[in-house]
Amino acid sequence: MLVQVNTAGNNNKFYELSKMPDGTTFARWGRVGGGAQSRTYPGHSSFETKLREKQRKGYTEFDGGRTVATVSAAATRHADMNRLVATGLFPAGAPTTSKNLIADLIASNRHAIGTATGGKITVSDSGAVTTALGPVSLAQIAVARRELATLRSGYSRDAVEKYLTLIPQRIKNVRETDWVTPSWCRDQDDLLDALESAVAMSAASAGDDRDDAPEPSIDFRHTLTELDKSSDEFARIAAKFDRSRNTMHAANRLALRRVWLLDDAQSPAWEKRKTELKHSRELWHGTTTGNVLSILRTGLICPPSNAGAYNTTGRMFGDGVYFSDQSTKSLNYAIGSAPGQYGRSADTGKPLMFLSDVVMGRECRSDSAISGHALVNRSRTGSDEKGRSFDSIFVRGGHCGVRNNEMIVWRTEQIKLTHLCEFA
Numbered sequence: 369m370l371v372q373v374n375t376a377g378n379n380n381k382f383y384e385l386s387k388m389p390d391g392t393t394f395a396r397w398g399r400v401g402g403g404a405q406s407r408t409y410p411g412h413s414s415f416e417t418k419l420r421e422k423q424r425k426g427y428t429e430f431d432g433g434r435t436v437a438t439v440s441a442a443a444t445r446h447a448d449m450n451r452l453v454a455t456g457l458f459p460a461g462a463p464t465t466s467k468n469l470i471a472d473l474i475a476s477n478r479h480a481i482g483t484a485t486g487g488k489i490t491v492s493d494s495g496a497v498t499t500a501l502g503p504v505s506l507a508q509i510a511v512a513r514r515e516l517a518t519l520r521s522g523y524s525r526d527a528v529e530k531y532l533t534l535i536p537q538r539i540k541n542v543r544e545t546d547w548v549t550p551s552w553c554r555d556q557d558d559l560l561d562a563l564e565s566a567v568a569m570s571a572a573s574a575g576d577d578r579d580d581a582p583e584p585s586i587d588f589r590h591t592l593t594e595l596d597k598s599s600d601e602f603a604r605i606a607a608k609f610d611r612s613r614n615t616m617h618a619a620n621r622l623a624l625r626r627v628w629l630l631d632d633a634q635s636p637a638w639e640k641r642k643t644e645l646k647h648s649r650e651l652w653h654g655t656t657t658g659n660v661l662s663i664l665r666t667g668l669i670c671p672p673s674n675a676g677a678y679n680t681t682g683r684m685f686g687d688g689v690y691f692s693d694q695s696t697k698s699l700n701y702a703i704g705s706a707p708g709q710y711g712r713s714a715d716t717g718k719p720l721m722f723l724s725d726v727v728m729g730r731e732c733r734s735d736s737a738i739s740g741h742a743l744v745n746r747s748r749t750g751s752d753e754k755g756r757s758f759d760s761i762f763v764r765g766g767h768c769g770v771r772n773n774e775m776i777v778w779r780t781e782q783i784k785l786t787h788l789c790e791f792a
Contacts (some may be wrong), residue, residue, distance in 0.1 A: 382501050383422050387415045388707045396685060398500055449474060449495045449676065450572055456586040457664065458593075466594050466628070471475045471789070472718065473661045477562055480658025484559040486676040495570040499536050505573075506638045508534050509564050516560070516700075520553045535559070558659055559771065590626040590771035590785060602627050605723060605787060608650075609695045614772070619699035622719060622791040630785050638727065638784040643783070645729030645759055651691035651775055653722040653785075654701030660720050660788070668782055685761055691726055694765075697772040699791065726775065727782040729759025734767035735760025743768060749754060 383397040391412040409418060428614035454462040454470050462470060478491040489504065491497050497504040512534040518527040523545045532542065535556070539547060572586045595602045606624045613620050632638070642648055655663065668689050692698045700706040702719040732747035740763075747758045759782070765776040777783065 381427075383427055384501075385415055385418055387692040404500060409527065413713075417499060427539070442682055449493075449569065451575055452584060453569070453584045453661075457591055459591055463594055465626075466592070469626075469628075471656065473664075476657040476724055477566055477661045480557065480562045480656065481566060483501045483658075484555065484562075485536060488536040489539060489563070490568075491566050495566065495573050497566045497570055501533075501536075504563060504567055506564065506567055509560055509567065511778050514558055515555060516556050520532075520550075523548050531556075535563070557669070558656070561662040561666075562658055565665050568665070573583070584663075588665050589633050589667050590630045591633075592630060592664075592788065595627040595629055595787075597787050598625075605789065609789070610722075612693060612695045614694060614696050617696035617700050618705040619703055619791075622696075622699060622703075624645040624789060625718070625792045626790040628788045630788060631782055632663075632750075633783060634781075637781045638725075641725045641779070642725075647729055648725055648733075649693065649775065650725045650786075651724050651726050652695050652698035653689070653691050653724050654698035654706070655720075655722070656702060656704065657718070657720055663722070663785070664788075666782055666786070668783055670778055683771065684740055685763060685776050686748070686778075688761070688778040689780065691724060691775045691777075692773050693775070694772045695721075702791070721789050721791065722785045723787040723789060725786050726777060726782045727759070728762070728775065729778070730756055730784070731760050731762040732758040734761075734769055738768065740768040740770075 383395065383398065383598065386394040388394055388408075393409040394406065395406050395409060395413040395418060396406045403575045411417075430440075450470055454467070458466065481489055481491055481497070489497065489499050495540060513532055515527045515531040515534070518524050519531065528542070528548065532539070541547075565579045569586050574582050578639075605627055609624050653668070670689050686785060699719060699721050702721050730752055732743065732750070734743050738746075743761065743763065751757055759777070759779075761774070761776040762778075763770055
């Protein structure tokens with residue numbers, strides 16, 4: 369497989385050559401993420417001739433979608449995806465009332481990928497994740513994350529060309545440079561998370577063709593138990609949500625409908641952190657429905673910065689996972705009404721939000737005099753009155769240019785997702 373991504377020429381093309389048993393060469397070409405044309409060339413030397421011709425024109429070899437992991441993910445014997453996800457999330461059996469949640473999560477994951485890439489990456493009903501170059505692999509996504517880390521530090525033509533080859537998407541004019549923004553990088557983090565889960569689930573569902581092969585399965589970090597609406601815990605969470613509503617938020621129109629208790633397979637790491645740092649808060653974390661399946665599979669992810677440095681661009685208070693004690697503020701992220709989302713709430717399914725037990729430890733707190741940049745710098749390089757480093761940031765609404773309370777941690781082992789809440 370050969371590809372040519374040229375930002376100067378606004379090109380993103382592929383050219384695939386296959387040498388046939390009769391000596392002819394089958395060629396397939398087109399734009400990455402678009403349709404393809406094909407032709408058969410006669411002659412035993414046609415393969416080498418066409419290969420050299422395309423390489424002279426700037427095409428380079430690409431095998432990102434042809435790895436062993438990809439081939440297994442593209443196998444034809446796919447188990448029923450809904451059944452596998454249901455078994456992974458509900459080991460004891462999914463109650464009838466939760467069946468539509470499973471369908472919504474799978475559909476939203478596919479929808480998020482298709483929307484983010486302008487349809488240039490598709491997820492089939494069987495779960496196969498493909499582009500015009502072929503199936504998408506986990507190795508391909510890992511390389512894309514490295515290129516995205518480069519772009520997070522500033523525009524790089526080479527990184528753009530490599531990234532768009534690996535993760536094709538609809539860019540109005542790739543020759544421009546102003547579309548590589550911190551907000552775009554954040555959206556790409558979400559896309560790569562969704563892709564990683566989709567590809568991993570596709571590989572799991574492909575299974576093994578042998579008659580004695582074990583039943584395919586998908587491992588999730590979190591498993592779910594639906595709460596009875598008449599339970600004290602459901603009433604407690606509903607009251608907590610209502611107490612911190614804000615009528616100015618678009619999400620204020622929503623009401624709590626269902627709650628699932630989460631069991632985290634990595635709780636011991638969180639318990640250890642809580643024992644060390646002691647102080648914790650019960651906080652809300654909102655996200656679009658398309659991200660929920662990947663979060664349930666792997667947990668929340670804090671994108672790493674380059675060279676161990678903290679990144680203060682792209683999010684108001686730098687790298688980290690953001691929470692709030694104000695319910696509708698977080699729920700705004702689930703419906704696409706939060707700052708910077710530009711209404712990207714066209715997810716399928718009902719809005720979902722996590723309730724979390726977050727180990728805050730020593731909080732670096734805002735005041736009316738400090739700027740957001742200074743607060744972030746102090747939280748990462750400064751210390752409290754006893755000379756101890758900070759473990760989190762607490763931004764009070766009205767400080768640093770924000771209207772609502774924000775809590776940020778940059779170590780994911782300080783986070784335990786406890787409940788998944790659905791609204792309507």
